[in-house]
Amino acid sequence: MPKPNIHPLDWRNLEKGSSISQEEIMEFWKYHFPEEKWNEFSLMRVKEKIQKLRAEINSPLVLKQVKIGEKFSLQILTDKEAPDYLSSQATAGIRKQRRNARRLLTDIDVDNLNDSEKRSLETKQVHHAFIASAADGARKHSLQMQRKGQSLPKSLINKSKLIPPDS
Secondary structure: OOOOOOOOOOOHHHHOOOEHHHHHHHHHHHHHHOOOOOOOOOOHHHHHHHHHHHOOOOOOOOEEEEOOOOEEEEOOOOOOHHHHHHHHHHHHHHHHHHHHHHHHHHOOOOOHHHHHHHHHHHHHHHHHHHHHHHHHHHHHHHHHEEEEOOOOOHHHHHHHHOOOOOO
């Protein structure tokens, strides 16, 4: 008689404020990625998989990777903790985009590229400079409005396409 396929982590009943242990994470990995070896990106993939599964049942969670030495876990953030964490993650993404856009301008020796590669590089430089400029302008404008005591328009949330159309 075949053994029933029992999921190693009760991801449907995870609660905000709790955490997922290293052992539970490893079992989840073996269940969902049986053919793959654990590597430096595996914890992130487990985090993303759990978040995706929870979103599919319309019960999203915000997970934060926690590493102390060789030990790791996933902390399930409360609704009070999640905004600061997500905001700092979004800001870090903007900084990363700016840093790499700058590197497109400074770290590539165009003398080593043919004409087609030079055009491709220039297209990428302009594209990412435009994105960085837009982010900088929006940040500056937002700070100016807040200094004047004005609130940012909430209508931007819908215009930004941050909320999926099926929500």
